[in-house]
Amino acid sequence: MDPTQPNRLNAKSTSSSQESDWEIHDPSRCDSKNIHVHQRGKFFRGAGRVLTVRGGSSLRSLGGRDIAVDLGTANTLVYVRGRGIVLDEPSVVAMDVAKGIPLAVGHEAKRMAGRTPDHIQVVRPLKDGVIADFDVCEKMLRYFIDQISGSRWSKPRMVICVPSGITGVEQRAVQEAAEYAGARKPAFIIEEPMAAAIGAGLPIQSPHGSMIVDIGGGTTEVAVISLGGMVASQSTRVGGDLLDDAITQYVKKEYSVALGESTAEEVKVALGSAWPLQDEMYAEIRGRDLVTGLPKTVTVSSVEMREALEEGVSSIIDAVKSTLDQTPPELAADIMDEGIMMAGGGALLRGLDQRLANETGMPIRIAVDPLYAVARGSGQALEEFEVLRGVLFSSGNQY
Template identity: 45%
Template sequence: MAGKKLGIGIDLGTTNLLVYVQGHGIIFNEPSVVAFDVETGDVIAGGEDAFSMLGKTHKKIRVSRPLRDGVISDMDAAKAMLRYVFKRVQTIRNFKDSKCLICCPSEVTQIEREAMRDLAIQMGIKDVFIEEEIKAGAIGAGIDIYTPTAAMVIDIGGGTTDVGVLSLGDVVLSHSIRIAGNYIDQEIVKYVHKQHNLVIGHSSAEKAKKKIGTLLETDELQTYRVSGRDLVTGLPSSVELNSDEIRNILLPIFDEIRNVAYTVLEQTPPELAADIVDNGIVVDGGGALIPGIKEYFEEQINLPVRIAENSLTAVVEGTKVLLKNRGSYLVNPTD
């Protein structure tokens, strides 16, 4: 339709990049990784294909994660990643007349926000605005944030965890910490190094987290074998991890997240706190998929907890509403 801008919503995540385009749905949902030919600078792979190359390349290929801890650490790689995404979608050709929403963690600095905005502008999109991930995630998780009733959200992503309270279409208060999925992977790598004298990669740690990671205490242990380089012999080796070991790594990490939730609740105005007592807390993001999250937060915070059904895509799905409702705090638009 003439005069109507195409809406593009981007969840520029540390772990995964998700892109929503009005009229096309979610067109991309793959790891935020891009691979370059070192000699020519050309992109040779992105997303899943590039992710499979991590830790396995030779000197002629460079694999990069454009984001670290929720912010752009490699601008060239971030631009290349988005170009790669849009090039893959043959049905969408012209973005210059589009409006683009990029979601970021709540405590990203103004300089970091400008870097994200510049990323889209340099690709030819003139109308670019930034919203907080926690706001988009709340909408995507099915919360109507445009009412006077408060909602509390814990968004556990790859690079950051955001905890916030929303009401009347915006964030009332929020806190963000750079302790999330990637941090858990790093702690697993450190644990295996220290306890088993084995050096493993972050991909192996992530697989162990997904396979046997849990906050539930159970008599039936699950196991997962990880492989790497033995520190004593220098040779390839492997060790079997169990779910109790991973749980002991996870608990202090989630205690940190719980402490942030405490801080937010302590700062929440009384009327909004009353709503949270009635409505509880919604958890989204990749970290929400770890078994036992609901039980852990309910026990620790003593409030009802709901895990978003679409935890991994809640943020980008929330951009559908924010793209239509830009600048309004009182009306929740419908299709």
Template identity: 45%
Template sequence: MNISDIGIDLGTASILVYVRGKGVVLKEPSVVAFDRDANKIKAIGEEARMMLSRSTGNIVAIRPLKNGIISDYAVTEQVLKYFIQKASGKLSFKKPRISINLPGTVTEVEQKAIEDATYQAGAREVMLVPEPIAAAIGAEIDISKPCGKMIVDIGAGTCDAAILSLDGIVVDTTLKVAGDDFDNAIMHYVRTAHNLIIGERLAEDIKIHVGTAVERAQQKLMEVKGRDLTTGLPKTVRVSSEDIRQALQEPLSQITEAVHGVLEKTPPELAADIVERGIVLTGGGCLLDGMEELIEEKTGINTVTAEDPVSAVAIGVGRYPEVISGRARQDD
């Protein structure tokens, strides 16, 4: 089996690119700056994010992926082309072999769309990797043995919870609730509690600095500047970690219920393995303070975060062909 040259984690918020022998070489926002007047793409990734932060009204943001699914095929193709060229270098004449992650909710039609977009972007060979399997490989979990391992990957657009065994998925669920929903819940809270409008980036800052999934004895405080809904003038309010915990209860309860649901459907022998080995968290969403504790509290199962949760899927996607080909050689 051929080894993939490039692995791409096609995420809702970020795109990470893994190159064999080099590791993760690129991490940029999954955003495109589109000029409505000229009807063309002005910039992609980090350059687009910088442009949008100081652009006029004719430049708008397009996110090619929504909840892990391609929302704009033509734009996604351009985004993939940009990242493939950037990772392989402009002087590379040989088309690369590419492996790419596949969120759990994709239909066959959407799967074909991802594959076609990758070929059109310049791949000579495409391998699609289910997201939970990529996350497990990236978290250095050996899923080749006949015993159950549980992975919960909380990204920006989706949360994938899966039981894995013998290099396959035994039980899984994909929830379209994840990190972006945390930000939206914070924006909604600030608006309703303080009559204040804030943007997504500030909501994310609040989540990072004072957000928590569990009650803390020590409260963190943060001053938040926004626009008063009534007067339209700038206003500053103060929010606490307990405020944000309350704001996040709805999306967090949906995630813990999804994890619980997967465990309920797990065959008894594999469930015993999970109790013994625990649950592993990956994805940027699991970095919310107290996430491990919350899932452990709701399931009664020891829960840990992978060493590099943000890059786990990208690493796993990049290493997947190598891992599978190694297993094939062992079986011969």
């Protein structure tokens, strides 16, 4: 580890017992050379996870196929019909400010954040689940589509995810960005909680009530689903990004140290929790001293990080409770029997399932591979287009 570089993390445990696994789900979220985790007295190195095309085919061989896009605030995932999820990249673009052209997209662009000269700007074109920069979002989508199709002449049919709480104008902006990027008109829309429910394996067409809580980078989507529709729902603009910012603000306030975005995310992954841990941990974090301007190392604990995340976690729980309050008694009884399903990256926050169970009195389940639930569900809507066409929207109308 280079001791001259700021914004690095070393995590250690306060006790020693049996070792457990440690995994970083996205290689862009943690530089494994710079995160060394000591958990329960054992040493682990962050393990990067790279998504590859299934079946051994290259991305360029998938031209002309229908695709589903989970256009997330933090990450964009692409599902190709008949192949599954073939692309998982951060929703980040590095732009040449003077020329207005993208220099890097996805993982490469994210690695440039905080390290660029003045003429290069690293942009996240989505904020709180909606498009914040239309032109950059269109360029990013075009890049991803070109990566898959291999040709701008190919116009795949596209299903694209949006938060349930966005306006008609915001929804149309997503459709237009997809169409300008090369999707066949019209681009179809699926609401994220519906896609997450499908991807998590919930019986959405059944008269039996199911509840999904999808915690993404920009929003948390909560919905009760029955007979192919959302009976009660709530979308709150609280997600992983807000939790990262809460950590940044806490360290700034308590230690007068500035952290970069990637470091705050690494701290959240390493130490973040919503419920007391059996073995509390601590970490040495390197940032910039706001007084001297020099690199500075401070030690923070998982207890402190839980305090930092409390407001955001409480907002998520309030959204769940509010949705339950809107739920008809018959469906509420179903949910009590079957439990609440959690999906999205936020579902991986330590102890959030325990906290939610304690606050609601409901059993809590976490979807298999929750980071990919929305993309899987969107893809299933493609695979079973005629069966699930009722959950899709086109040009503002349900298909």
